[in-house]
Amino acid sequence: MVLGAGPAGENVAGRAASGGLSVALVERERVGGECSFWACVPSKALLRSGHAVAAARRVAGAAQAVTGEPDVTGTLRRRDSFVDEWDDRRQVDWVHEAGVALFRGSGWVAGSREVMVRDVHGTTLSLRAARAVVLATGSVPSQPDVPGLDEVDFWDSRAATSAERAPGSLAVLGAGVVGVELAQAWARLGTEVRVVESGPRPLPTMADFAGELVGAALRADGVRLYPDSVVESVSRTPEEVTLRLSDGTDVSAEHLLVATGRRAATGHLGLESVGLHEDGAVEVNEHGEVRGVSGGWLYAVGDVTGQAQLTHQAKYAARVVADVVVARATGRHVTTEAFSRYMTSANRCAVPAVVFTDPEVAQVGYDPARAERAGHQVRTVELDIDSVGALLRADGYRGRARFVVDERNEVLLGAVFVGQDVAELLQAATIAIVGEVPLRRLWHAVPVFPTVGEIWLRLLEAYGL
Template sequence: MTTEYDVIVLGAGPTGENVADRTRAAGLSTAVIERELVGGECSYWACMPSKALLRPPAALTAARAVAGSREAAGGTLDAEAVLARRDGFTSHWKDDGQVAWLEGTGAELVRGWGRLDGERRVLVRTLDGGELTLTARHAVAVCTGSRAAVPELPGLADARPWTSREATSSRTVPAHLVVVGGGVVGVEMAAAWQALGSAVTLLVRGAALLPRLEPFAGELVTAGLRAAGVDVRFGTAARAVRRDGPQVTVELSDGGKLLAEEVLFATGRAPRTDHLGLGSVGLRDGDWLDVDDSCLVKGVPGGWLYAAGDVNHRALLTHQGKYQARIAGAAIAARALGRPVDTEPWGAHAATADHAAVPQVVFTEPEVAAVGLSEEEARAAGHSIKVVDYDLGSVAGASLYADDYRGRARMVVDQDRGVLLGATFAGPGVGDLLQAATIAVVGQVPIARLWHAVPAYPTVSEIWLRLLETYRDAE
């Protein structure tokens, strides 16, 4: 059986759903192939469950940070209630609602494993063991995302380690959890499970947490984790892992050993392109897919293969994947309808934000929010910059937000153009500062104009005025 559609989407996570939504809105028939749950990693094993785990301890910490509410916020978290609330946010790992939304767009859902089989052709092994052959008149979009990358260590495969999936979906609280990796997943899951009652040891091969962000962000998060009781160890790696019944033994690079109930490896991501049939179009299974700014895959003749979301390795964040999906869907529709892709007034056919305006929040205590280029990245790119730092705790709104508020802000200014290249905030509740910074970076708002964006007093947003004053006074 061969079925023809205008567009075929591989993967029904947030990225694939949004590609389908855009192509259907343009009147293109669209099939979406998914072997797991519609809604993907973010809905069931990443963003939603992880933030559901992190929000209750953040709320409790905020209450304890202010005299008056502190006295009413005694006791410990109810782990059972937190896990139950998390389960609600994952719809108890059922995708009925997401399926209804997708089918409501007019797209057709095909349950099964899809792989490329030459130009515009996709083979599907359905969940009941059948086989389908689908062909695309215009485009195939690969939106299969990424998976946890687990290192090859002696004994690890038999030790049944946690990855991000198990860390966000566990139904019980381990007495002792070892977390390997100092990136976002590592620090967030260390914070969540420590708050829920685990004794957490965090192993970091390097010398800092969150090494891709400004150094002060990692330093403040390290202090926050240690204050919460997490045992953070730098310059320490796992050398081997062994499971004996309910106990895991982690052998360390320094010769020591750790005994735990579970071990989580948060050591990076790999593309879900294994067994995808990339060889049939001149690419290689298991590789990230290199794309242009319309998410068209490079190196494949004919201009029909697209890749959006994690799988193209541009920005492994759900909101960026959805942004790319809107770009890809618009580009696919424009090309299918014979329209140029470079004249659209909203710039909807080019994922320019991926290059220098990616926003990100790390939901630890303190939070970290960043957008654009760090100091190191800006210098490496050859910009002439001025770096402005300010103590967030000295802003009136911050001292009202929490007693003994500790935090820091930085903006990176392009001296030649007088615009903001990047901003980073670390402190309680700073995630709410991020959109203003993102607009300033994306809009290339001149520093002189930002003077006239008056922050309300007394809010933490007054940090913008202090940063601008510091920049002016240093001139």
């Protein structure tokens, strides 16, 4: 039994079914989940039109051909095509083709291997899993404790990615990944955007230069940033919503987007029935098995575990869990070596992530402070991305990159790339970290001229190879 049919739940269900198990999948909304319909896919579709126009304007010859702004109607129509016009029939068909039974409704745990499902008609079903129950219910937006916020209508990320028109103005509370991506997406579609951030720069958990470069790009797009700001109250008139900041400044806009993070969706899962707290993330071991529940039958994957809130990491954990469940069901001995040798380290120190702003931010692994806390002898190498390949891609190309190196073993611990089209550099860095490839061997992995990837050679040379 799998509760939740987002990317994590789909992967558990499909892989377990292909391993010969009978699988039931429970979903109360759309099959495909948050990523497919309200997050990753529609947000990147909204960003792409503005990015394409901006990229053309950075190339002499192409710039002269750009005579207008991105078309809002065309952009929204393209976004709608990527979410199948908000219809999940295609993904439901896949579930059926995979031999998985789909239950439409809300599911919760009612005891050992027991699941209750209340379907769309209000009928409650009692189901029992012979082998395992997997929690894959994802996460939900967190709401900050700001006076007046409960009394106004505001956008969450779902509303911001599914809007049917470009608002005249938009205030964004929060400058993390969701905040900066959607701020830039709507700004490039003609919306007047203001971003209120609690820290000195956007993307506060990432490298300082990442936030600085993204902040500069947002300002160039006409976005007004309010750094180091504390919101004292929120109010609304029929025409606009207003944030009152602690310095007395009022920030007003037609809509307010609250983008202050997400929390594990464990409410109403019935976890108290198996001795767990109802609120907060579910802690799991290296096999995805929920800690504190005996019997080896309850597992969890994805955002609900409180680990990296990234679709690709959730799908990775889902594959591990499915393999473990199938192995146990077929009598094979489950060992860390066979099933999840690298799962703990992959979730701790080799998580790749991309912020799809322009410039992109692509990072994987440790930052210098985390690497030192983990006991590594750290050396950092940082350079501007200014190779011929980068300059051919865009006139005045601006970018920066950083390597974090374990000096004892001369292996890569972390990497950050900021610039146009740098996301495609990230997989090589992830392979180098997971594979613990010595830098002296990486030196012989010759980057193609002229590409942005030449930064690999420049960083290795700056290290001294």
